[in-house]
Amino acid sequence: MTDNPRPRAATSRKSSALSGRGRVPGDKSISHRAFMFGGLAAGETRVTGLLQGEDVLRTGEAMKAMGARVERQGAAWIIQGTGNGCLLEPEGPLDFGNAGTGVRLTIGLVGTYDMTTRFVGDTSLSRRPMGRVLDPLRQMGTQVVEAQAGDRLPITLRGPKHAAPITYRVPMPSAQVKSAVLLAGLNTPGVTTVVEPVMTRDHTEKMLLGFGAALEVKTDPEGVRHIRLEGQGTLKGQEIAVPGDPSSAAFPLVATLIVPGSDVVIENVLMNPTRTGLILTLQEMGADIEPMNRRASGGEEVADLRVRSSHLKGVAVPAERAPFMIDEYPVLAVAASFAEGETLMQGLEELRVKESDRLAAVAAGLKANGVDCTEGEATLAVRGRPEGKGLGGATVETHLDHRIAMSFLVMGLATEKPVTIDDETMIATSFPEFMALMRGLGAEIETVEEAV
Numbered sequence: 001m002t003d004n005p006r007p008r009a010a011t012s013r014k015s016s017a018l019s020g021r022g023r024v025p026g027d028k029s030i031s032h033r034a035f036m037f038g039g040l041a042a043g044e045t046r047v048t049g050l051l052q053g054e055d056v057l058r059t060g061e062a063m064k065a066m067g068a069r070v071e072r073q074g075a076a077w078i079i080q081g082t083g084n085g086c087l088l089e090p091e092g093p094l095d096f097g098n099a100g101t102g103v104r105l106t107i108g109l110v111g112t113y114d115m116t117t118r119f120v121g122d123t124s125l126s127r128r129p130m131g132r133v134l135d136p137l138r139q140m141g142t143q144v145v146e147a148q149a150g151d152r153l154p155i156t157l158r159g160p161k162h163a164a165p166i167t168y169r170v171p172m173p174s175a176q177v178k179s180a181v182l183l184a185g186l187n188t189p190g191v192t193t194v195v196e197p198v199m200t201r202d203h204t205e206k207m208l209l210g211f212g213a214a215l216e217v218k219t220d221p222e223g224v225r226h227i228r229l230e231g232q233g234t235l236k237g238q239e240i241a242v243p244g245d246p247s248s249a250a251f252p253l254v255a256t257l258i259v260p261g262s263d264v265v266i267e268n269v270l271m272n273p274t275r276t277g278l279i280l281t282l283q284e285m286g287a288d289i290e291p292m293n294r295r296a297s298g299g300e301e302v303a304d305l306r307v308r309s310s311h312l313k314g315v316a317v318p319a320e321r322a323p324f325m326i327d328e329y330p331v332l333a334v335a336a337s338f339a340e341g342e343t344l345m346q347g348l349e350e351l352r353v354k355e356s357d358r359l360a361a362v363a364a365g366l367k368a369n370g371v372d373c374t375e376g377e378a379t380l381a382v383r384g385r386p387e388g389k390g391l392g393g394a395t396v397e398t399h400l401d402h403r404i405a406m407s408f409l410v411m412g413l414a415t416e417k418p419v420t421i422d423d424e425t426m427i428a429t430s431f432p433e434f435m436a437l438m439r440g441l442g443a444e445i446e447t448v449e450e451a452v
């Protein structure tokens, strides 16, 4: 178990207009993959803009434990990879802390190696289902030597002598499952195919192509994606410039929208269309978000977002959009709390298996702070109060979930009464600079040393 032994509460309160420019840290999905693919590829990979959050650093440690050399040189990370197929058996368990992406992708990466690997994580990660990545691996010949009830961590895997390639139809919209199967395919002879009925973030496909993998994506007339990977090819070290994380940008963005009179620019945000569902939804709600200076960076499009506080109106968010904004629902629910009318969010089943049951955690936090909302099996309806009159005043349970913590701190910047969260320490998993950035824009947030 690796839980932070000292939780720290934090309170945010009604703030005057936010202003200025800010830069969010590197994209978490791309940063994990930069360490993994760099650690696996032959030769040197140089990464700039890497997210130095706890989740990603644990992936770096795991790659080191399996033979890669990983070191920081000023603003860059230099990785000397092992070469595809040449990872070493780690001497001890790989501890992924709070990181679903780290553990699920690495389970795929090493699952087809003829070696024994043990995976552990914190209380939150140990509650999350791993069967979704173990099932395809079992088909490829991996033995699950140890797993807790419901295929949960700690897990020990023993890979086969020779893995069998599979064609796998991903049963839920999950980039982590898609990626785990493709990474297992890297060390498997022949062709591994992933069939993806609902498109999810495509960083694995794009980055593997960049590293030289023999990968091909075809979309059939029904819109189903077929991703075909030839195993045991050569991967070559790359230069990677990681763009700013849109999932982190979501917090200053929503804060700016709901604090009256605010005007903020968030620089260098990744605009990959599989990640911009929140921006689209907020624009439909009437948000003034202007992407400026759109440009290419490291094989992706980035932009600076100029955001001004806006009168928001409730909308129905289509279920099909969920994969493109999956981590942004908690903060969208906060924006909806200040919108006129009802915002209906649909297709949220995957929210129940994140760092917390996010649907339940968000609904509980909103209700405690006076927001009128209804939680369904896979839906959330929020009826907002423009100007936040009468809202706030409660302490929110974060359940070791960084997005719940940041979302409710954003909420307290515009509610009548302050909002407290029981712990802010886990924000460092994805956005260590959150407090400094928000305070720099004028947000009133204070931390309290003792747990509440």
Ligand SMILES: O=C(O)C1=C[C@@H](OP(=O)(O)O)[C@@H](O)[C@H](O)C1
Binding pocket: 028, 029, 030, 101, 173, 174, 175, 176, 177, 179, 201, 326, 327, 350
């Ligand atoms: O592949 C990735 O980098 C991620 C995929 C998503 O998870 P799922 O695949 O479980 O939807 C997302 O929630 C997570 O933060 C990052």
Ligand SMILES: C=C(OP(=O)(O)O)C(=O)O
Binding pocket: 028, 098, 099, 100, 101, 102, 327, 354, 355, 403, 430
């Ligand atoms: C779900 C998330 O991450 P992970 O699955 O990597 O823990 C997230 O960052 O919101």
